[in-house]
Amino acid sequence: MASKETEIINTLQTGGYRFTKQRQAVLEVISQNRENHLSTGEIFGEVKKKYPQIGLATVYRTVQLFEKIGLVQHISLDDGRMRYQMADPEEKHEHHHLICEICGEVIDVQEDMLEHLEQHVFLKKGFTVTNHRLTVFGICKNCSNH
Amino acid sequence: MASKETEIINTLQTGGYRFTKQRQAVLEVISQNRENHLSTGEIFGEVKKKYPQIGLATVYRTVQLFEKIGLVQHISLDDGRMRYQMADPEEKHEHHHLICEICGEVIDVQEDMLEHLEQHVFLKKGFTVTNHRLTVFGICKNCSNH
């Protein structure tokens, strides 16, 4: 059985892409910050700790490539910048986020509560769902307890 | 009973704001394009037809003010610009959008299919929902029929 990294290298090579040091470093940072929803700029900052010579454009190009091959997925928290996180191959859609309006914490929600919504929308609007993004705003448990 | 516009003027004045020609023009454009989900730049373009002297910054400031007082709401279609539409005072939350991945059409979904999700998330995560945003991607009826 191939290791996780070997798999990734294969996926890249199949598409004619290379697994460079820079790409490895970007992947490492995203992978080690699974719960942090880093923006591209933040990823750049983390990667620079290991590879100070890396360029910002490379990070932008890399996360976009990773998203194209399904390695990561972006989320938008409406603050004007893209954030990236590892994609779960088990999930057919993006998962959802709870955003605390006080502390800004982002809590992932894995379960898909929207299965019947897809059928509903198809019947009512003739719209075939391929993906969805749900962002829920509110107050997290911590902030509720002062 | 106060007219719609009188109400708006009152809401503005209560907050110490004024109802200027520019604000009236911006409101008119958003109001007359309820189904168009105009971006701020597009609103600017429309308003300029009536008030060529209006500045872009004024439009940006105006839509943000309108959102603050609850007159309009923004939606983000992840294309890097904010869009604004009239807020429906009947709705306690934002409504939802179906976005066709082929033609880009944005279809509004008024019904709130997520009421039970709020309770579920509160019980499971201790998270109190104040608002949510659901964006559904897929293929619209037109594009399905070639």
Add this chain to the structure above:
DNA sequence: TCGGTAATGAAAATCAATTTCATTTACTTT
């Protein structure tokens, strides 16, 4: 009408993201 505050327009500044381009790196073929 006067005085003060809010609002405006134009231009400059910011900020995320993209593009350009010359250079470097990494596979593939000798």
Add this chain to the structure above:
DNA sequence: AAAGTAAATGAAATTGATTTTCATTACCGA
């Protein structure tokens, strides 16, 4: 291992949306 070729990179310039600055103008209450 060396050469050839295409992909990848870094730095800098560019773009596009949005925000800020600042001098000027418009509005409201005394």
